[in-house]
Structure formats: C-alpha cells, structure tokens
Amino acid sequence: MRIALFVTCLNDALFPQAGIATVAVLERLGHTVAFPPEQTCCGQLHANTGYARPARELERHTEAAFAGHDVIVSPSGSCAAHLRAHTALPVYELSELLVDVLGVTDVGARFPHRVTYHPTCHGLRMLRLGDRPQRLLRAVSGLELIDLPEPEQCCGFGGTFALKNAGVSGAMLADKCANAAATGAEYLAAADNSCLAHIGGGLARRPGAPRPIHYAEILAGTGARA
Amino acid sequence: MSRHLPIVAVTPFPAAAAHELKDAQLRANLGRATRTIRDKRARVVAEVPDWEELRERAARTKDEVLDRLPELLAAFEAAAVGAGAVVHHAADAAAANAIVADLVRQQGAERVVKIKSMATQEIGLNEALADAGITAIETDLAELIVQLADDTPSHILVPAIHYNRAQIREIFAERMPGFTAESDEPAVLAGAAREYLRRTFLSAQVAVCGANFAVAETGSLVIVESEGNGRMCLTLPGTLIAVVGVEKLLPRMADLGDFLRLLPRSSTGERMNPYTSIFTGVTPGDGPQRLHVVLLDNGRTKTAQDPVGRAALRCIRCSACLNVCPVYERTGGHAYGSVYPGPIGAILSPQLTGQDAGANRSLPYASTLCGACYDVCPVKINIPEILVHLRQTGPKPAAERAVMSTLSWVMRDRRRWRAALRAARTGAAPLRAVTRRHGGTLRRAPWPMTAWTAHRDAPLPAPESFRDWWRRTHAE
Numbered sequence: 001m002r003i004a005l006f007v008t009c010l011n012d013a014l015f016p017q018a019g020i021a022t023v024a025v026l027e028r029l030g031h032t033v034a035f036p037p038e039q040t041c042c043g044q045l046h047a048n049t050g051y052a053r054p055a056r057e058l059e060r061h062t063e064a065a066f067a068g069h070d071v072i073v074s075p076s077g078s079c080a081a082h083l084r085a086h087t088a089l090p091v092y093e094l095s096e097l098l099v100d101v102l103g104v105t106d107v108g109a110r111f112p113h114r115v116t117y118h119p120t121c122h123g124l125r126m127l128r129l130g131d132r133p134q135r136l137l138r139a140v141s142g143l144e145l146i147d148l149p150e151p152e153q154c155c156g157f158g159g160t161f162a163l164k165n166a167g168v169s170g171a172m173l174a175d176k177c178a179n180a181a182a183t184g185a186e187y188l189a190a191a192d193n194s195c196l197a198h199i200g201g202g203l204a205r206r207p208g209a210p211r212p213i214h215y216a217e218i219l220a221g222t223g224a225r226a
Numbered sequence: 227m228s229r230h231l232p233i234v235a236v237t238p239f240p241a242a243a244a245h246e247l248k249d250a251q252l253r254a255n256l257g258r259a260t261r262t263i264r265d266k267r268a269r270v271v272a273e274v275p276d277w278e279e280l281r282e283r284a285a286r287t288k289d290e291v292l293d294r295l296p297e298l299l300a301a302f303e304a305a306a307v308g309a310g311a312v313v314h315h316a317a318d319a320a321a322a323n324a325i326v327a328d329l330v331r332q333q334g335a336e337r338v339v340k341i342k343s344m345a346t347q348e349i350g351l352n353e354a355l356a357d358a359g360i361t362a363i364e365t366d367l368a369e370l371i372v373q374l375a376d377d378t379p380s381h382i383l384v385p386a387i388h389y390n391r392a393q394i395r396e397i398f399a400e401r402m403p404g405f406t407a408e409s410d411e412p413a414v415l416a417g418a419a420r421e422y423l424r425r426t427f428l429s430a431q432v433a434v435c436g437a438n439f440a441v442a443e444t445g446s447l448v449i450v451e452s453e454g455n456g457r458m459c460l461t462l463p464g465t466l467i468a469v470v471g472v473e474k475l476l477p478r479m480a481d482l483g484d485f486l487r488l489l490p491r492s493s494t495g496e497r498m499n500p501y502t503s504i505f506t507g508v509t510p511g512d513g514p515q516r517l518h519v520v521l522l523d524n525g526r527t528k529t530a531q532d533p534v535g536r537a538a539l540r541c542i543r544c545s546a547c548l549n550v551c552p553v554y555e556r557t558g559g560h561a562y563g564s565v566y567p568g569p570i571g572a573i574l575s576p577q578l579t580g581q582d583a584g585a586n587r588s589l590p591y592a593s594t595l596c597g598a599c600y601d602v603c604p605v606k607i608n609i610p611e612i613l614v615h616l617r618q619t620g621p622k623p624a625a626e627r628a629v630m631s632t633l634s635w636v637m638r639d640r641r642r643w644r645a646a647l648r649a650a651r652t653g654a655a656p657l658r659a660v661t662r663r664h665g666g667t668l669r670r671a672p673w674p675m676t677a678w679t680a681h682r683d684a685p686l687p688a689p690e691s692f693r694d695w696w697r698r699t700h701a702e
Contacts, residue, residue: 007693009643011692012693013647013687013688013691014687015688016690016691016692016695017688019692019695020695023696023700033700035693035696035700037640037693038640040640040643041634041637043634045633046630046633048595049617050590050614050617050620050622051622051627052618054630055634057634057638061638121598125597125598125600154594154598156552156594158593158594159594159595160591161594161595162678164240165240165553165592167240167244168240168247168553168592169594170681170682171253171556172552172553173681173682198682200682201667201681201682201683202681202682202683204682204683205682205683211665
C-alpha cells in the first residue's frame, strides 16, 4: 500500500526519530511511504490557542499538500484528531493504520525493556484509540508492558496551557511523573511527542525515572532515543 | 449598592490558581473527594445500558428548549399562573434581587430560609437581601457550612468540598449557636446542623428556592435534593419564592424522566436522589399559599444566540465535569472566581457576563482540552469545543497575536519553514554541549520559555530535521 506520512511540525523540528521510526515500521511491512514535501503544520496550535483564521489557513494548506493521497498516517494522536475534525483528509493515527487498516498487531519488533504506556488525551478521548497501541506493544518481542496508575489523567501539557497556566500544568505533571516512576519501567511510551516533551521534561529532573519514548520508535525496534 | 457579580472573576485564573496551589491541605481534600465521587459515578453510570441514548435525548430536549425559548416561557407562565402562582421576569441580577427583596418585605419577614440554589448564588441574593435588612439562612448542609464560615462555594454540588470534617467541626464550634460537640464524626456534625436548622424551619414565614427543572406544559417546578431540608422549606413557610434561570425549562412533563435518571447518577453517583419535589402553583390549605416564580435571564438569551456557545445552557448543574477535571482537582473552585467553577464555569461565566467582564476572559484558557468533561456530561455539552470557540472569539494579547500570525506565515510555505528549522538548529547548536549532561534537554531556557523550564526541561531542535533526513535517505 502507498501511505503518505504527515510527520507533524513538532516531530519534523524536534523529534524526527518518531517519523523515521514510522517509515521504518511501514517499509518493513512492505509498504511504500510518501512524504509530501509541502506539509508543515495542521493548525492545531493556532486553533486551540484561539486563532481561527491562521488555523483555517494551515488546515487548507495541509489539505492541498496531501491532495490525492488515499491513506495518510501520522505519529501524533492530537494532530491526527485535529485534521480529522477540520479537514476531509483520510488521516489515521499510526496504531489505527496498523491495527484497523493493515490488520497487523505484531510488527516484528524487538525491544527487551520494561515499558509503561501513557494514553494521551486526544488519542484516548478524541480518536478513541482504545488499547490499540498497547496491543501493538504487547506483541513486541522482549517487551514487558507495565500498567501506568491513573492512565487516563491528563499530563498537564495542553499546548499553550503549559505556559499560560504553568503552575497548574506543573502540578499535573508532578503527579504524572510520580505515577510513571512508581511503575519501575525503563521507558514511558506515548503516541504524541507534544505530551512526551512535557512529561519527558519532568522525568528528566527525576533520577531513575523512566525515559520518554514515542511508541513508534519501539515498534521500529530502533531502541532508545539518542 | 453595587458589588461585583458572583460570576465575575476579579483575579485572572493563573494568578488565582497559583495562590490555591500553595494550599497542600486543599489539594489533599479535593483529591480525595473528587476521586471518591468520580469512581462512584463511573460505577452507577456503567449500570445503565442505554446511557448514551439517554444523553442524546436529553441534549436534544434541552436544544429544543433553547430553540423555542420565548414560546415555552409563555407556556410555562400561562400554566403556572393558571395554577395560582405569580410569575415575574428579571432581566438581570439586580432586577431579580429587587423583586425578591420586595416580596419578602411585603410579607413583613426579616429572614428567609433557603434551599440550595445556583441561580440565587449567581445573582448574590443573600448579600442583596442583607443590604435590605433581611437575613437569608442556607439550609443545605454544605451551603450552611460555607455561609457560617463566611466563605464562598467552591463546587456546584458540594459547595464545602474544600473543607475536611475537622475543619467543619471548627467552623461549627466557632459560628453555630449552641454547638458543643467534640467529635468530628459526620453523623455528629450533621446532627448538630439538623438541631440548629429544625428551629429555623419552624419559625420561617418565607422560603426561597431555585428549581432543577421547570415544566412548560404544566407550570410545575421540580427540585431534586438529598437531605430533606428542601422539602421542609417547600412545605412549611406560607410564602415560597423560586428564582429560576430561563434555561431550566423542559417542554413536557414526559421529558422529566430522562433527566431524573441522568442527574443523580452524574452528580452524587446515586441511582436515585432521596427527595424529588414537584409542585404546581398553590393548593388551598396545603403548603405555601403564595408562590412567586422569578424567571431569570441574566445573559441567557444572549448566550442562546451563539450557535456554538449556547450548548452551555443545556447544563443541569450536576458537577460531573468538575469531579473529573484535572485542573479543578488541583486548584479547587475558588480559583475560577465564580460560583460556577470548573469546566462548565469556564464556558458559562464568560458567556453570561461577556468576556470583557473582570478577569473572565482568562477562564476559557483554564483547561488543557483533555476532554474528560465532555465524556461525563449527561447532556453532552462539548465543553472543549466551546472553550476553543471562546478563545477564538475573545480578546487576545497583541504580542501573542503577532507571534501566531508570523508563525502561520512561516508555516504556509515549505521553503520558509525549512529555513526556520535551519535557523533554529543553528541557534540551538551552542546549547547542545550544555544539555549533554542530562540527556539532551535544556534545564534553564531564556525568556519567553522560562515558564516552560520553571517546571520541566525543554527539548532542543534535532541536529537533522525529519525532512532533511528524508531528502538524504529517500531522494528520488
């Protein structure tokens, strides 16, 4: 199958590993990945911060960039959710593509580590990903999946919320980090690098806490983030 | 006398929240209370196989009310008047307060007993009555605690949720006439309040209430409660004054059943509430002989005209959204500066008052848009959608506006975007060595990212962007 990748602006700039891993998983499964070069940002940041017109312009820009593609994948729950709500593009979050469209749960990865999974809010409540990511992770050879306490609790990121309401965001983050640390896992995985940048930034200040990782990187079997 | 409305925040949410966050006792009280109630709710909601259909139908019923508001108000008034009630219309808080104060004065009463009512909290009725020389006594246990403490409610359903029982015993010991108990057992505290209130009920001539529902078809008012104090207020005094928000209407009596199933499970986590009172006009020789209904607008008609924001008026004040909100759980209700706190407050207060009132413009930003509130709302108010809508229609800082429009200009063209990525990478290069010690993240970032690094490390731009990697590895 020919699959177009929407890598997202955040991954493009800060976390290319998530995009590289997504490409690796899909190519390993025998699919062809396309990267429409005009793509930049889906407009979620603008929309949720209160800027409707720039958001609409970026949504239209993204629609044009992906015109003609029948299957689009994104390694970001919140960006996939935004595009699905505001454009007509056939966008799937990676676990939806793998489980629902390609019918795969074992992607042939190996990752011999203890991992806990944080189901991010937009993946959980907008896309209704359910346990798709966890099913994919359980099929990874050598991986021990440990339940995260209070998994459905928001980590406190919320885009510009993390800056505008830094105190509350920090209090929510502290609880998420404590729950992550209590699992004794080596890695905390999630489907959104925006949440992971926030949680990972908190975990970095706790010695011995799990390290953040996008679950696509685990599925690619590429191991830890450099 | 003018004072600010109890739905206008004085302090912007971030500053008010910072103050509340310092209170570790408050956070412990709230964490315990909200966790208990949200687990209870989840259990009893899971028992109802047609919960989603119920929510859908209730949402549709409330939307019908908003679509037919003037017509249904007229129908309610005709039916209520026909049954012996007197109906008044109040455009705003001041008008409603003046009507109630006049009615109490006409009865020659110096005090009134009150059933817990958000509408009267919203208009600051107790304070307005005090200005008119009338004492209002709250008879709901939690409202009484808040009133005795000279505090403001911090939760819609459980206004004293920010206190634990030891704190409540102290409030009673200090402020409740005749209180002597040493124990803070819930039964002892409730027993003391019961003694105190019983004397009050028997001597009151006038009661003031709100209404959970107002049925247009029959002119009936419906009050749902747990303690029975409401039933006392509705039956003992000779005069009853109900202050009812116009959105409380239901078109038909047959619509009530859905809401009586949705409300208790969503609010207290009970299958059914202990007391449901439905009363229609006046029955000679039985109960209050004078019933006044004050229909309150106070920004509701204006809110009903916003195609997105109007869904906030479906709210039946169950508080489920407060109990699941991670922001509310950390800050408590006072941070919202309104008697309507939490997610529903963040969309209701700014709409009722207009976003320019006080610091209400800060409320739509008091959310991560995590969506937990929408999931539990019994009338399916898409709170995250309305929060975003209010952000998009509300006032914004000029500097932020400039940053956002520059950013979107850069992002609308792949060459500009690629140049920006390269510039960011070059700018961040000197920082890379500094961050190596702690896994490549930045511990202290310069302004404007200081708010970020106050709480967490910041990531740096990658040494090679995804698109450069793609070009290097997949160029055709």
